[in-house]
Amino acid sequence: MGAGLIRDLGFGAAALVFLLLIPAFGGGAGLNDFLIYVAAYGLLALSLNLLTGYTGLVSFGHAAYFASGAYSFGLLMQSGEVSVPVAFVLSVGFTALMALVIGAICVRLKEIYFAFLTLAFQMMFHSIILTWVSLTGGDQGLMGGIPRPVFWGIDLSGPESFYAFCMVVFVICALILRQIVQSPFGHTLRMIRDNPERAVFLGVNTYWAKLLAFVLAGAIASVGGILLALFASGAYPEFAYWTMSGQAIFMIMLGGSRVFLGPLLGAALLQGLNHYITGWTEHHGLVLGIVIVVAVLGLRRGIADFALDWAQSRRERRDAPADPAPAVSGEKA
Amino acid sequence: MDLDALFGCLSVPACAVTQVSTGLIIGMLLFLVASGLSLIFGVLGVINFAHGAFYMLGAYFALAAYQLTGNFLAALGAGALGMALFGAIFERLFVSRIYGRDVLMQLLLCYAFVLILDDMVKIIWGAEYRMMGMPQSFAVPPLFIAGGPVPPYYLFMIGISVVVGGLLWLGIARTRFGKLVRAAAHNPQMVGALGVNTSLLYASVFGVGSLLAGLAGALAAPVRSLTPGMGLSILIESFIVTVIGGMGSIVGAFVASLLIGLTRSFGSLGFPLFVDGAMFVMMALVLILRPSGLFGRQV
Structure with a gap:
C-alpha cells in the first residue's frame, strides 16, 4: 500500500510537471484549451468508471453531477459573496448530497434498470434547468460570465495561470480516485462487481458500498x-x-475500463478526434463513426484493455514457452 | 406553467379532440419504434442505439421514393422494406461480430452508426429541413369529430399502426416463426442444436425490428419535417416507453406509447417546458415501484 502510494504520487508529480511544461515548450493556446477540455471530460469519464468498470454499475445519468458542479459553482460565483475555494467546496458538497439522495434510490436496482433510473433522474435535472429560467437562464444557459476573483494570491484571469490551475486540480482528483480504487474499499467494489453473493456472505453491506461509490463518483x-x-x-x-452521459460511457469503452487511465485515453481520443476532425472536414461524424467502428470491430474491447491483454499474453508466452495455455485476461489495474 | 390552458382545453370538446388526435399519432409512431427496439432487445439482447437513426433513414427513404414515383404506397414500402433489408445486413455485417462481448461495446458500435448515418443523410439530402408534404390522396378537408378537426391522414396512421401492432402480436404469439423467436430469446444454444439456423433467425428479427422503425419514419414523413438527427428524441422516448410498458411486452409498449403521446400533446398546453421532465418522472416512478414495467413479467 505504502509503496503503491509513493509510486502513484511520483507518477502524478511527473505527469503534472510534464503538463505544466507544455506551454513553455511552444504548446500554444489551442493545445492548452484542448488539454483543459480533456481534463474536464477526463474527470467525468474516470469518475464514471469507478461505477461502471470497478463496481459494475452502468450509470447513464452521470452527467447530472457534472452539470450540478458547473451550475452550482457558476451560481455561487455570480452571487459575488464567496471566494473560488469556498464555492468549489460548496459545489462539490451540494453535488455529493444530490448524488446521495439519487443514489439511495438507484443503487437498489440492478443492471439495465439501474441504468434507466439514473437516466431518468438526470433528465429530470435537465428539465428543471430548462424550466427554472429565473435561476438558470433556461435553454440559454447561465449567462453573464463567471468571475474569477483572486484567491490565496492566485489570479486565474490569465490563460497560463488558469491552465496550470486546471492541471493541478485534475492531477489531484485523479490521484484521489486512484487511491480509492487501490484501497480495500476499491477491492470490495470489484468483488461486488464480480460476485455480489460472495460479498454479502463475507459480511459486506453492498448497498452502502455501492452508495458510497456513487457519491464519490x-x-x-x-x-x-x-x-x-x-x-x-x-x-x-x-x-x-x-x-x-452517453459520451462519457463511450470514452470509457473506447479507452478501456480495466486500466485506471483507460477512460482518460478515451476522453483524449474522442475530444481530439472532435477537435481536429472538425477543422479538417465538415463531416466529422462520419469520420469519427468510422474510427469507432474500426476500433470496436478490430479490438473488440477498449484500447488500453487491448494493450493490457497483449502485454499479458506476451509476458506469459515468454515465461512459459512450452505451455500453450491461452492467456487469461485478468484484472490488473 | 399554464394549467388553466390545459383545463380550459379539456372542457371544450373540439380542443380536446384535436389534442387527443395529436397525442394518438405521436403515440402510434412511438409504439412502432419502441416495439421494434423491444423486439431486438428481447431476442438478441442488443440495445439498438441506432434505432432512432433507422427511423430517420426510413423517413428519408420514403421521401426519396415519393419524389421519384409520386406514389405514397411506394414511399411507405421503401421506408419499411428498405429498412428491413438495411437492418438485416447491419446485423450480419457488424452487430453479429460482437455478440457475447460487453453490452456496452454493442452500444458504442451502434452509436458510431448514429454518427455515420446522420452524416450520410446530411451528405445525400442536405442538412436543412426537408418536407414531404401531404400525399395527394390525403389532401382532403379534415373530418370534424365533436367539432374538432382531424386530418384523415391521422386516422390512416392510427389504423395502420394498430393493424401492424396486431400482426406483430399474432406473428409472435401464434406462428412458427414467432415460436422460434420466443425460443431463441430463451435459449439460443438449444434452438441452434435443434437444427434452426440461428444466424438467419437473428438477422430476420433485426430486420423486422428495423422494418417497424422504417415504417414509423415513412408514416411520419408527411407530418414531420425531416432533418438529420430527428431520430435522437424518438430514441429516448422509445426507451421510456419500453421501460414503462415492460421490456418485451407488445401490449405494454402500446399502452405506454399512448400514455406518453397524450402526455406530450396535453403537456405542451399545460406545462410546455416540463413535458420531458414529466415523462421522466413517470419513468422513474415505474422503475421505483415496479421495475419490470406495467406489463412486464415480474423479475
Whole structure:
C-alpha cells in the first residue's frame, strides 16, 4: 500500500510537471484549451468508471453531477459573496448530497434498470434547468460570465495561470480516485462487481458500498463540471443532457475500463478526434463513426484493455514457452 | 406553467379532440419504434442505439421514393422494406461480430452508426429541413369529430399502426416463426442444436425490428419535417416507453406509447417546458415501484 502510494504520487508529480511544461515548450493556446477540455471530460469519464468498470454499475445519468458542479459553482460565483475555494467546496458538497439522495434510490436496482433510473433522474435535472429560467437562464444557459476573483494570491484571469490551475486540480482528483480504487474499499467494489453473493456472505453491506461509490463518483464528476464552467465562463443545459452521459460511457469503452487511465485515453481520443476532425472536414461524424467502428470491430474491447491483454499474453508466452495455455485476461489495474 | 390552458382545453370538446388526435399519432409512431427496439432487445439482447437513426433513414427513404414515383404506397414500402433489408445486413455485417462481448461495446458500435448515418443523410439530402408534404390522396378537408378537426391522414396512421401492432402480436404469439423467436430469446444454444439456423433467425428479427422503425419514419414523413438527427428524441422516448410498458411486452409498449403521446400533446398546453421532465418522472416512478414495467413479467 505504502509503496503503491509513493509510486502513484511520483507518477502524478511527473505527469503534472510534464503538463505544466507544455506551454513553455511552444504548446500554444489551442493545445492548452484542448488539454483543459480533456481534463474536464477526463474527470467525468474516470469518475464514471469507478461505477461502471470497478463496481459494475452502468450509470447513464452521470452527467447530472457534472452539470450540478458547473451550475452550482457558476451560481455561487455570480452571487459575488464567496471566494473560488469556498464555492468549489460548496459545489462539490451540494453535488455529493444530490448524488446521495439519487443514489439511495438507484443503487437498489440492478443492471439495465439501474441504468434507466439514473437516466431518468438526470433528465429530470435537465428539465428543471430548462424550466427554472429565473435561476438558470433556461435553454440559454447561465449567462453573464463567471468571475474569477483572486484567491490565496492566485489570479486565474490569465490563460497560463488558469491552465496550470486546471492541471493541478485534475492531477489531484485523479490521484484521489486512484487511491480509492487501490484501497480495500476499491477491492470490495470489484468483488461486488464480480460476485455480489460472495460479498454479502463475507459480511459486506453492498448497498452502502455501492452508495458510497456513487457519491464519490458524483463528487469527482462535479469537479470536472466546475473546470468546464470556469473555462467556458458559463454553464449550459447540454451539460446535463443524456448525450453527455452517453459520451462519457463511450470514452470509457473506447479507452478501456480495466486500466485506471483507460477512460482518460478515451476522453483524449474522442475530444481530439472532435477537435481536429472538425477543422479538417465538415463531416466529422462520419469520420469519427468510422474510427469507432474500426476500433470496436478490430479490438473488440477498449484500447488500453487491448494493450493490457497483449502485454499479458506476451509476458506469459515468454515465461512459459512450452505451455500453450491461452492467456487469461485478468484484472490488473 | 399554464394549467388553466390545459383545463380550459379539456372542457371544450373540439380542443380536446384535436389534442387527443395529436397525442394518438405521436403515440402510434412511438409504439412502432419502441416495439421494434423491444423486439431486438428481447431476442438478441442488443440495445439498438441506432434505432432512432433507422427511423430517420426510413423517413428519408420514403421521401426519396415519393419524389421519384409520386406514389405514397411506394414511399411507405421503401421506408419499411428498405429498412428491413438495411437492418438485416447491419446485423450480419457488424452487430453479429460482437455478440457475447460487453453490452456496452454493442452500444458504442451502434452509436458510431448514429454518427455515420446522420452524416450520410446530411451528405445525400442536405442538412436543412426537408418536407414531404401531404400525399395527394390525403389532401382532403379534415373530418370534424365533436367539432374538432382531424386530418384523415391521422386516422390512416392510427389504423395502420394498430393493424401492424396486431400482426406483430399474432406473428409472435401464434406462428412458427414467432415460436422460434420466443425460443431463441430463451435459449439460443438449444434452438441452434435443434437444427434452426440461428444466424438467419437473428438477422430476420433485426430486420423486422428495423422494418417497424422504417415504417414509423415513412408514416411520419408527411407530418414531420425531416432533418438529420430527428431520430435522437424518438430514441429516448422509445426507451421510456419500453421501460414503462415492460421490456418485451407488445401490449405494454402500446399502452405506454399512448400514455406518453397524450402526455406530450396535453403537456405542451399545460406545462410546455416540463413535458420531458414529466415523462421522466413517470419513468422513474415505474422503475421505483415496479421495475419490470406495467406489463412486464415480474423479475
